[in-house]
Amino acid sequence: MTRRIYLVALLLCLGLMRPLVTGIFMDKLASKKLCADDNCVYTISLARAEEDYNAPDCRFINIKKGQLIYVYSKLVKEKDSAEYWAGSVYGEQYEDHMGTVGYFPSSLVSEQHVYQEANKTVPTTVRNLQKP
Numbered sequence: 302m303t304r305r306i307y308l309v310a311l312l313l314c315l316g317l318m319r320p321l322v323t324g325i326f327m328d329k330l331a332s333k334k335l336c337a338d339d340n341c342v343y344t345i346s347l348a349r350a351e352e353d354y355n356a357p358d359c360r361f362i363n364i365k366k367g368q369l370i371y372v373y374s375k376l377v378k379e380k381d382s383a384e385y386w387a388g389s390v391y392g393e394q395y396e397d398h399m400g401t402v403g404y405f406p407s408s409l410v411s412e413q414h415v416y417q418e419a420n421k422t423v424p425t426t427v428r429n430l431q432k433p
Contacts (some may be wrong), residue, residue, distance in 0.1 A: 304353045307339050312386050321348050322346075325397045329425065329427070330360070330376055330382070330385055330423055331374075331378070331379055332376040332377070332379065332424065332425060333422050333423065333424055333425060334374040334376045334377060334387070334425050335374065335375045335376075335377060335419035335420070335421065335422060335423075336373070336374045336375075336419055336421045336423050337416075337419055337421065338353060339421060341373050341374045341387070341423060342361050342373065343373070343394045343417065344371045344372065344373060344416050344417075345373060345415070345416060345417060345418075345419045346360070346371075346412045346414060347369055347370055347371060347391070347414045347416070348369070348370045348372050348386075348410035348411060348413060349368070349410060350364040350365060350367060350368045350369075350370060350409060351368050351410060352366055352409045353365050353366050354405055354406065354409050356403065356405075358372060359403075360403060360404055361404045361409055362388070362389070362401055362402070362403030363432075364390065364391060364405055364409070364410075368386070369386040369390070369391040369411060369413070370389065370390055371388050371391055371420045372386050372391050373387050373388055373389070373402060374387040374409070374419070375407065375419050376404070376425070377422070382406065383406055383408070384406070385404040385405065385407060386404065386407045387402055387403065387404050388403075389401055389403075390403045419429055422423075
């Protein structure tokens with residue numbers, strides 16, 4: 302009998318925890334992006350952050366005023382949305398964040414040097430990080 306009570310209590314606890322472990326749906330930022338190549342791996346430009354930016358979720362990167370950022374793609378702005386670029390932080394003092402690619406608002410940076418034109422329009426895709 303006590304075993305049943307424990308089982309019911311366990312199932313009840315698991316049932317109450319279910320809403321706590323569900324994920325949050327994140328809207329897609331854009332349907333298309335501009336890149337220098339078909340795979341968006343080549344650097345388009347080097348930008349300098351004009352303001353600090355704290356990433357709201359895992360798709361974005363934190364940037365600090367004065368940081369240099371390599372820009373790899375520019376999302377094509379859709380109606381009533383902000384314009385975002387994808388890039389990674391550059392600099393020895395930001396070694397922990399180097400190589401991490403994420404989005405940031407383009408309005409917070411100024412392009413310092415354009416390496417090549419972003420003239421390839423590529424559809425954005427959802428990547429499953431679980432699969433290689």
